[in-house]
Amino acid sequence: MKEALVSLVTALADDELIIGHRHSEWTGFAPHIEEDVAFSSIAQDEIGHAAAYYSLIAEVTGTSPDHMALGREPFEYRNAVFCERLNRDWSYSLVRHWLYDTADDVRLAALQESADASLAALATKMRREERYHLLHANAWIKRVSEGPVEGRTRLIDALGMCYAEALALFDILEFEDSILENNLLPCSSSELRGRFSMRATSELDDFGLPADVHRDLDDSAEFLASSSGDLIASEKDASSASARPGIGGRAGMHSDEFKALWDEMTSTHRLHPEAQW
Secondary structure (H helix, E strand, O other): OHHHHHHHHHHHHHHHHHHHHHHHOOOOOOOOHHHHHHHHHHHHHHHHHHHHHHHHHHHHHOOOHHHHHHOOOHHHOOOOHHHHOOOOOHHHHHHHHHHHHHHHHHHHHHHOOOOOHHHHHHHHHHHHHHHHHHHHHHHHHHHHHOOOHHHHHHHHHHHHHHHHHHHHHHOOOOOHHHHHHOOOOOOOHHHHHHHHHHHHHHHHHHOOOOOOOOOOOEOOOOEEEOOOOOEEEOHHHHHOOOEOOOOOHHHOOOOHHHHHHHHHHHHHHHHOOOOOO
16 A cells, blocks of 8 residues: 555656646746746745655655655656646646646545545645636636637647647556555546546636547557556557557656756755755
């Protein structure tokens, strides 16, 4: 059960840390001062949530939260590839912000029912805080979707780039069978992906945005647990041209964009691993 809990919480923490780092890169570069402050605040929340998850892992394993956040090699991170992508333009970051926080709300709602009392309590606390992230994301998507054609077009283009990779937030976790057997996560990743997809589609329709941006994508592309506990692509997915992009992060397979992020994020820790701040 310990191995299953660490697997689950590591994926959650890594998502929060990496998306928080990407959000923080808008500090000083957002379109106006209010968003400079807002995105910086959201980034701080996400990284704070990552720290809380890492502290939960530390209680179980004795590994320090700092080591978990900054002391691992790139292949040891379990964040979804979606979280590590470059910010690109403002429309891309807004759409990723909305998709990620919608997905996270679906995930946290399930985690509130976890058999692990500490994880359930943490999920309840985080979900209250994340509510404000969703309010911010929804306000921006509504504002731009109802505005000039250029902004709306950029949102639609960004959805086309983002949606498929957002689905990979719910790819199968390492040791998922054990996670489910111990009711650490009350339902499977694929079931959560279905809940997210239905909610996102419905809300996009409410915004008047195309809800079929993923019509031609293969939702069944997944990674499966091997006998060693690692994740491997199924033969179908490895050979399928229609397999969803962005899969593999849960197995430690990341994009080239992640290496540069990791270099920057961990540089001080690697120079001074024993420093106390």
